Amino acid sequence: MKFSLFAFQDIITCVMGIMLLLTLMLCLQIVQNPGVADITHDAQALAELTAASVDLQSSLANLESAVEANSQLFSAGGLIDTNVLRDQMQDAKNANERARRDLKELKQKTDEAKTVAEKLNAFAKSSTANKETNDLNVTIADAKRVLQQLEQGKRVLYNRPPGSNECWLIELSTESDIRAGVIGKKQSPTSFPSVEHCRDWMLSLKAKADFLIIIKPETWGLKAPLEQVCQDSNVTYAFDLLPQDKIALDPSHGAGF
Numbered sequence: 001m002k003f004s005l006f007a008f009q010d011i012i013t014c015v016m017g018i019m020l021l022l023t024l025m026l027c028l029q030i031v032q033n034p035g036v037a038d039i040t041h042d043a044q045a046l047a048e049l050t051a052a053s054v055d056l057q058s059s060l061a062n063l064e065s066a067v068e069a070n071s072q073l074f075s076a077g078g079l080i081d082t083n084v085l086r087d088q089m090q091d092a093k094n095a096n097e098r099a100r101r102d103l104k105e106l107k108q109k110t111d112e113a114k115t116v117a118e119k120l121n122a123f124a125k126s127s128t129a130n131k132e133t134n135d136l137n138v139t140i141a142d143a144k145r146v147l148q149q150l151e152q153g154k155r156v157l158y159n160r161p162p163g164s165n166e167c168w169l170i171e172l173s174t175e176s177d178i179r180a181g182v183i184g185k186k187q188s189p190t191s192f193p194s195v196e197h198c199r200d201w202m203l204s205l206k207a208k209a210d211f212l213i214i215i216k217p218e219t220w221g222l223k224a225p226l227e228q229v230c231q232d233s234n235v236t237y238a239f240d241l242l243p244q245d246k247i248a249l250d251p252s253h254g255a256g257f
Helices: 006-032 039-076 083-126 129-151 195-204 217-232
Strands: 166-174 177-182 190-192 209-215 237-241
Touching: 006 039, 006 083, 039 083, 166 195, 166 217, 177 195, 190 195, 195 217, 209 217, 217 237
Parallel strands: 166 209, 209 237
Antiparallel strands: 166 177, 177 190
8 A cells, every 4th residue: 555755754844944944043143143252152153053054954855865765665665664764753853852952052152152241341331441541641631731831931930029928849750759949048958758748738838938839740640639739728839840850959959049
């Protein structure tokens, strides 16, 4: 008695076609939404999935060929049992199970890549590198503006009028090398170990003294906070710039002429 295997062949073909379609859709989704943290890792996973898809296509072709051969045997009456078909059905089920495992593993890897990408994005948003760079650019621009004014002669010279408060010249060479001397008076400079000590000393003399503060390149960062203190405390002050290799106070005579 002869019978047709077309219904069985259609079922197998549809199952394998659905698996191939799901595989291709997942491949397209991975290509359209790559993880930003580990592109190499995702590319390797995609290559493995592509290889699995090729294997599935090859298995489907072999299965169709085997079904065709079995159909011919049935038509010729040479196949009298269904053991071969059962084995092939089991092979197809095993292939489907492997494909499901591969898809599950790929999904897990994609989720891990997404988690790493989210952590990197969060770190980039919380990083202070951009703010520090912007602050440094503002400081550089401010320094260039002051230097340009000095080159163009746009600076105010301090001329102490008769009878006014004494004027101290404060030279900030480094953060730990700060000296001060009275302009026009020959005496050894007064030294301060830090800008905080100098600031407190200036506040103690603000009612009877004015201050000319000399800034050098290494102490440019001290200008803004020191200026803010002078403004908040009504200290009479002025700023000027000096190259790092120059000095304004003589080690013995200070700011005396």
